[in-house]
Amino acid sequence: MERVGIVVLAILAGAGVLIGYYLLAELAVGYFVWPAFLLLLPAAAAAGALAAAGTAVLTVSGPRGHRPVTVTPAMVSAGEIPLLVPRRGAVRRDHAWPAYLPGQAQVDLWAVAGKLVRLSRGGWYPVRRVAPLIRELHERVQLTLAVVGWPVAAVVLGGAFAWSAGVVLGGTALLVLVLVLLGALEALRLAVAGGARRLDAVVRSRLGGPAGCQECYRPVPLPWFRCSGPDCDRTHRDLRPGALGAWWRRCGCGQLLPTTVFRAARRLDHYCPACSADLRERAATIPEVRVPVIGAVSAGKTRLTFAALLELGDVEFDDEASRRVFDEGARIIRERAETSKTAAGHFPAAVTVRLRVRRGFGQLGEHAYLHLFDAAGEFYQDWDENAALSFLDNATGLVFVLDPFTVPAVLAETAGQEVLGRAHPATRDAEATYQLTVQRLRLFRVPIDRLPLAVAVVKADLLTEVAAAADLTPDGTAIRDWLAEAGLDNLVLAADRDFGAVRYFLVSSLEGWTPGHPLSAAAPLRWLMARRGLTPNEIPDEPEVR
């Protein structure tokens, strides 16, 4: 009985302890754990989120020593910034400060993210400090953790979790907010840069670009610019709007430079990337008309060139060589002197003149450059020499000088006559010269189907003495029909097929240099310039033969 009583008492005592512990536990949960969870956890989470925001602010705007590494022009040009590494095959980027998003933003965002991870780990600091105390208590007084430690552990662990969650969720929300903000700014920047880039391309194209190098005749769509900084000799190879600036760019030396080639060309020195020759002042912004005058030996190319320039009248010169050539040519034309044969075997420099022009749009330029390439006729007769005519590749149009005294019908009539002697007929027929030039242009992939061809039938003053040309008038269609009937039907058809536009002119280099002359020597040039949207003078409204 006694034993039974003891057992019952023990059971009752155990039950009492359990009930007491349950009541105490309920009190602990109700008065400590639950209120602590309800208040501490949101507070810890909010504190975490605020700490994330504070960390982000301190990272990007805090004391200088704590800020992330500054992305410098040297890092950009060395290709160390992932978004600014040039595409394969492109030259390395210029030494200039990048825009924020493609440059510094990457470094800033990674720095903020790294600091947020460290901040999130910091939330577990109380856990790391409290855990050894609980372990020690547990070792000294058995069941400490199970009996009294768990509410504290639950609150500490919950707080640490809440802090971490606050940092991670707050940091993520902040980063999302930042990315949305940066994305909107980047979209704006891209729109401005893209618009400026497009504007640059359109303006340069409408201005008659790309400019050609006066030394190597290569087209220079993107001239290299020298920084205008006082102590800086850096070259900016690509000043188009982009990641290094939408409308302005800051060179590594601190100098502010305009982006867009058409603006930079007005303010900075620029030169040819291929041969390093300095380009003409404002070369990329002044429209250019590059016209090779082609034709056989003695066809009359040089005389036509001089007469046309003389007729154009109010021309200016940027280089002394062109002025000398023009003065000599003007003398020859005015005195009706003999034209000396253009020396073969050397590369022909262009005669470059600056003309006052009216433009089809805006007032972007009131001048235009006219480059006339008068190569010796031998260049057009020999394939090897013809291959050296690199200026043909950059032509905006061509003048084909056709000597009518090589036309079969005229030649048949004037054979042995005195007029043929005075005409100094070309040494090779026009069709062979034409075919050789077109083959050369095709071989070098010049898009001749987009180029205009002015066919100048020269020596018109002598044609009045030829019966076969009695019906010939300065009308373009009439000239074409006459050439076709006179035996050059193949050439006429080939020209119509090969070129973007063809127009025929009847020209007298001897007499057609006076203003308003019906056999105007400058008419082919005026037409070619009009094709580029430039009008130096009025041109007759005549339909093109095409």
Add this chain to the structure above:
Amino acid sequence: MTEHEEPSFSVKVNRLLLTGGAFAFATGVVWGAVLVAPWLWRTAFTWY
């Protein structure tokens, strides 16, 4: 040739914007806490 040490204008402006954004975010968190706190307080101590 002198090198510019300071970050460019674009960096400064964008960082300023980000700082403003972070402050706006923090203000939002504090505002949310102020709105929620009374309800949490009541819930914590009046459930029983």
